[in-house]
Amino acid sequence: MSTTLQAGSVGQDVSGVNAPSVSCFAFVRSTSPQPIQGRLGIWNLGTNASSATNFTASDENSWELVVNTLDLGGAQSTTIRVELYVITVNATLLLDCVNAY
Numbered sequence: 001m002s003t004t005l006q007a008g009s010v011g012q013d014v015s016g017v018n019a020p021s022v023s024c025f026a027f028v029r030s031t032s033p034q035p036i037q038g039r040l041g042i043w044n045l046g047t048n049a050s051s052a053t054n055f056t057a058s059d060e061n062s063w064e065l066v067v068n069t070l071d072l073g074g075a076q077s078t079t080i081r082v083e084l085y086v087i088t089v090n091a092t093l094l095l096d097c098v099n100a101y
Contacts, residue, residue, distance in 0.1 A: 027097050
């Protein structure tokens with residue numbers, strides 16, 4: 001994925017989450033030697049609480065694991081959003097195996 005706007009993003013909403021916390025991970029990689037800065041976020045759409053992990057994908061030859069966790073504070077059956085932001089403009093970031101659990 002790439003963006004012409006700083007912090008352009010792609011996200012996925014998941015409803016019916018009933019757990020004390022939620023975690024997500026993604027494997028990221030640059031397509032060139034240029035480092036790409038980004039952020040992996042989780043939003044609790046019921047309370048607007050959020051958590052973010054900043055990362056730099058600095059290697060075009062290997063995948064880097066990015067992990068984030070959000071405490072849901074005992075929320076009952078809430079909807080969350082996992083969102084990946086690309087901070088570096090006009091550079092391609094590869095994504096693989098994005099999961100929430």
